[in-house]
Amino acid sequence: MIRHILLSATLAVSAGGALAQPPQYPAKPIRLVVPFSSGSATDILARIVGNKLGESGRYQMIVENRPGAGGTLGAGLVAKAAPDGYTLILVSVGHAINATLYPKLSYDTVKDFAPVTLVATVPNVLVVNSASKLGSVKDVVAAAKAKPGTMNFDSAGSGSSTHLSGELFKMEAGVDIAHIPYKGTGEALTDVMAGRVDLMFAPTVSAMPFVRQGKLKALAVTTPKRATALPDIPTVAESGLPGYAFESWFGVLAPAGTPKEIVAALNGEIAKALAAPEVRERLSAQGAEARTSTPQEFERYIKAEIAKLAPVVRQSGVQAGQ
Missing domain, CATH: 3.40.190.10 (Periplasmic binding protein-like II)
Incomplete structure (x- = not known):
């Protein structure tokens, strides 16, 4: 009994403080927030990926639509959620656009999220x-x-x-x-x-x-x-315009502070789902192409998209709510 307690304590310390991570993740269904309405491209994509993950019986995804304010309402909700891996969000390129479009957001587009992976691009x-x-x-x-x-x-x-x-x-x-x-x-x-x-x-x-x-x-x-x-x-x-490139993209984020072990587990499971031929076929039918990344690559991608699109937003003169 004493040996068991000491072993448990040793494992807890070696986890580097990530005590919020359950012994077996996930231990309950995961909420996947879609910051747009049902039937939107983001919603369709979330349900395709979520259903595939659910086939294993281990990763149950509950898609929850939280539309409003160009996706910022749903993003704000997830930014403030517990960083335990049970609340995620599927964002689009609008997440990067909103960083400039909205002068005052309730969250920081980069600092308040832990990138998990890119999911798809849509031309x-x-x-x-x-x-x-x-x-x-x-x-x-x-x-x-x-x-x-x-x-x-x-x-x-x-x-x-x-x-x-x-x-x-x-x-x-x-x-x-x-x-x-x-x-x-x-x-x-x-x-x-x-x-x-x-x-x-x-x-x-x-x-x-x-x-x-x-x-x-x-x-x-x-x-x-x-x-x-x-x-x-x-x-x-x-x-004729060699400098031009614009991608509509989608990816999964978790709240900042989510344990790296959980982020890595999610990254691997989503990549596995996107590699399935039937998933790629369904995405292709929607005009989308599966595209995965490491969490670090996705973070760099988001930062690059914010920097690239900021001058476009400013030059267009568009304002939030127009």
Whole structure:
């Protein structure tokens, strides 16, 4: 009995103070917060990954939607949660955008979270009406420079990835194209198809069906490499703007202070789930590509995204709540 107690004490000390970590993690279901509404791209992705993790019977994920304020309400909730590995959040590129977009957040975008892993990237695709005379990125740039301020592009809302990918395009190309914010991707795409708006940098998951139906014409994807879902469509970079790259991405964060052992365990299990062929197929069907990382790589990635997108947010003039 005494020997058992001494052994337990030794193990507790060697844990480096991480006494909050249970002997066997996880010992109960894990709450995965989605800071957007049900049916959103983030929500769909969370449920695909969460369901796969649950198949083992050990990692039960309960997806909880906490939408509001561009994802900042859910992020604030997780930032203040107990760092025990039982509350996580699946964030999007909006997490990096919000660091500049919102002048006063209830949390620090970097310091208040422990990165776990990247999960997926989703390209936006530059689309125009199927009857448009614009057939390439070079055509868009030439037309915009010929008549500055007369062309327009729409988005799913001010400060969204569909907005900022267009603003980055303007910066890299040195053109003046007016932005028209909508309240969602569907409405924005409808007006491009109807010819009321010149172009849009739309999520592949939303635009692909219309491209395949011939209602939209895809000119280029925004990611550094061609999209698996649209292999014949060139990137913006290879179409004449070599400095351009914009990725919509998703990744898992835990509250700061979560024990490294738990973060490592989560990282390994999520990577295993994303390696499954059926998961990759489901992601591909959504226009997404599985992409994992180490916690350290994800932290560097978030910092780089904040630094990259900050000047785009500032130059666009967008303000939170617009």
